[in-house]
Amino acid sequence: MSHLGYLIAGWGLVLGSISAYAASLLRRGRVISAQVSADRQRWMTTDESAAEDDA
């Protein structure tokens, strides 16, 4: 296969960068979600579960 070094560099750049960004995002999300109470994580709750929590 010709130009293998360029292919590895290009594909490696894309997959490596996305993987690193995703890992960073998950880690930061885990850290900050510990600082926010469950009732403030409204994007995670349905109306039904919110009503149950209130009850």
Add this chain to the structure above:
Amino acid sequence: MPTTTVRQPEAPAIEPGSGTGSPKTRILGIACLVGVVVLFVFAFFLTEEDQVQGDVVRMIYVHVPVAIIEYFGFGIAAVGSVMVLWRGSMWWDTAAVAGAELGLLYSGLMIGTGVIWGRPTWNTWWEWGDARLMTSLMLFLVYLGYLAYRRTVPDAETRARRSAVIALVGIINVPIVNRSVEWWANQTLHQQSSLSDGRLEDLTLFTLAMGFVVFGMIFVWLLIHRFRFGWLERQAEMHGLEAALAERRAQRDADIDESLAHPGVSEGDDMRGGDDMGGSDDMAAGSGDVGEAADGAGQQSGDQA
């Protein structure tokens, strides 16, 4: 600035501290991983090399999808910015930031893979006079500036409004980047659109379409997580502000109790207490009681004098 309450997308409740994931995003994440493996197999083992470019054409399966999908990221940033300016929606501000950050990531990958692809194809890494390359770089820098600027403004609403203007200025560049190879065809090394000229066929076209699907799924997965992270970040910011206000109120109440318990305070201390009361009117419920107490303390101090 008017604010609006927007009903958030529904998702199963999870425990705080467990991150920004949910069962659906985990399924999507697994699908992304499987998709990458399948795309890799198709790109490197099942498709043929190009008659002109040889094997380096296999870069097309990552370069073109990330180049097109970046526009969606900037598009989300633009729509969110319009909603911020129009409705004052902080929900849309969070979405705009998520879109801009992912657009920036994909834009950087598009430039990076383009540079790597250009060396064996054009015999150069970069051409400063190239219309496509320079407009792409400008787009990247504008949104890099957008994200950098947001870090300099502490007030959330001011930050949202001002950065929305930057995002809307930046989106003007998207059609310019996309059409640059046609508008300035004699000022670019870049080929015309690979999709519109109809030269891609069969398995190459299928694999390229698969690249769009896979990197599109990855984009959606990242967007969901980035939005949720931004949402949590904003909640933590507000929570920190409320905690600071509560601490300030507690300190103020302690000062009042102290002044009532010891009426013979100095004039300087009394003045300081008065300032605290004046500053608390707009931030504390029940500040009227505090004001009365402060007046009482001031009266006692005056009697002493």
